[in-house]
Amino acid sequence: MTTLFSGIEQYENTIAIIDENQNPISYQKLCNDAQALTLEYQHSKQLVFIRAQNNYATVLAYVACVLAGFPVLLVANENQVQLDELISRYHPNIVVTTDTSKPIFKLLNQTDIKLHSELSHLLSTSGSTGSPKLVKLSHGNIKANCDGIIKYLDLTAEDRGITSLPIHYSYGLSLLNIHLRIGASIVLTELSVVNESFWELYKKHKVTSFSGVPYSFQSLESTRFDFNDYPSTRYVTQAGGKLSTTSILHFAKQLKDNNNQFFVMYGQTEASPRISYLPPKYVFEY
Template sequence: MIIQNTNNIVLIQKNKKLSYKELLTISNEIYAKINKRALIGIVSYNAIPCICAYVASFNNNCVSIMLPNNQKSIQKYTELFNVEYLFIKSEDNFLDSEVIFELDGFVLLKLRDTKLIADNNLALLLSTSGSTGDSKFVRLSYENILTNTNAICKSLKLTNNHKTISTLPLNYSFGLSIINTFLHSQASIVLSESSIFNKDFWDLFLEYEVNCIFGVPYTFSMLDKLKATKHFTKVTLLAQAGGKMDNKLLAKYANYAKENNKDFYVMYGQTEASPRISYLNPKFSLSKIGSIGKALDKINMYLIDENNNKINTSNTEGELCIEAKSVALGYASSYEDLQKGDVFNGVLKTGDIAKYDEDGFFFVVGRKSRFLKVFGNRVSLDSIEDILRSNFCGEFLAHGRDDLITILSTNKDIQSIKNLLSNETKLNKSAFKVQYIQEIPKNQNGKPILKIEQ
């Protein structure tokens, strides 16, 4: 990020405010304690010191790996990737390592003497979690992040007058992307370690007159249940990414935004794309409901068929692909992988099945891996979930194997669910197994998973 040395306020946490000039000063103090081109683990709290550590790494040609606040994960990944330094909250420090720097309740630890051997372009390691909760790390370059950050700022028209509040963790690609774009725009970020269910969150939200709010579908679902729009008196921009939101809820927010002269953006992305790929212009939020819109600046978005041929006809399903400088270098599962160069070569097959309409607006149909053959018929698990959400109250998660679709449901009306699915899909009821569950397990970003992450 290009961070200007100004007195504008960048970070706010409770009663503490930090200017861009102070952010750069502290970041340089952190960098002065570490070796050049080092690998730094940053345990991801929504806190001023963590942002300072991230900027210290990014602006000084180091590599950062963003980690969840979880002892098992911290231990595993710092060893797996031979992490040299770790930035962690003092009270959560469980490691017997040398403390070389302290800042407002956080410490920088020297874990080991290691000379990082990595591709010169490598800037950041971010994990990506699949529906089973398994994680792998994406290798992102400086160019990847800067290119994507510029494109987002342009599309959302972000300026130094914007102010947001943290709703997502820093180790989640969308959460970190919000930080990147606001730093780049010389805007302000209110940091809260409280959830949206906590009074402290809304006290900060109102006190500092937040005018932008970002979230994943789960965030907006919970905001709806809390009737949170009553607090949005200063909000001018709302943006959703991180998964497909129910069309009814999309329409509710789109209508709210239209009636109250606010901009509601729907965005689509993947960690492998640094992470945002497309956006739906607010003026189409109702007429193109359910669409992921069109590609961000300097991204070529297209579809391919099963033979890898480009699809040139509208309303034809295929795998969504992109070509862009924001496409990651590749994956990493060990320290040795950090030496690899650009494996993706600017091309990403997203694994999402999509189509585009006559006006060029894209719609994601489902994941390539989330289709089953049931009695010879190709069935989308995402479509099954959409049918249920449109007709029943509750949450649903579909999975299974060929010839049997299993649905986890927080709605107890199992027979009615089976009847509806049979009618809608024209499949025998024996194709469906419905299991009642009190709550659908989710990861820290609100995405459903088939097993709870440890």
């Protein structure tokens, strides 16, 4: 089975992750750790829920499940009520905790669940009712979405991202997916984008892109933030709702000063996140 991360072992000693303690982790270590995690569960396809945080334990558990072909759902670690409701409704085989340096796989249900062979990801959406529902994505869905984003961002193995959004959020997960799929790297942090320490990490590790939702940019704009203070930045993406034209032009102008790009995007969980974008050359006609 070809999965989203099939073949990432080829990147070997290239840095995949800079973890929450600022330790560099290679693709080789990530793959070795991931394969060791799922060995005892390979006898059948498992439905796995991960209590997600922006840390290495979460990334390791997630990559392990994807490589093993286990359908996976990431749930906010702190949202116990939502997790309990989802467990009660969907009866996953395994729930993974990520509060320690290595994820802990807890077997909850030994029943063989009938899972489609192409089922890869479950993404949470409230829909119009406010109750949690799960969108099903196939291996083909998630790979095509990532490859499309990688192509129009011109992403390469030289790029480095940062977790400016929660990994359990579809947009935040997409950031992780595209970087690992292409052999790039990503810095893990739980810090808010309005925390000075976030931008110290950004500058220290020469992060090449920033991604945010409207609230992210509104908060930065209120602090007189300027991307020109972070010369490693190559491009910026915005999705997760409508950002005002004034704010779009404000940040696009900053980036244009250094020949960098601002991508305005639109996405729906049901079609995989980030399904369309405005080419940066048209932003000033927006």
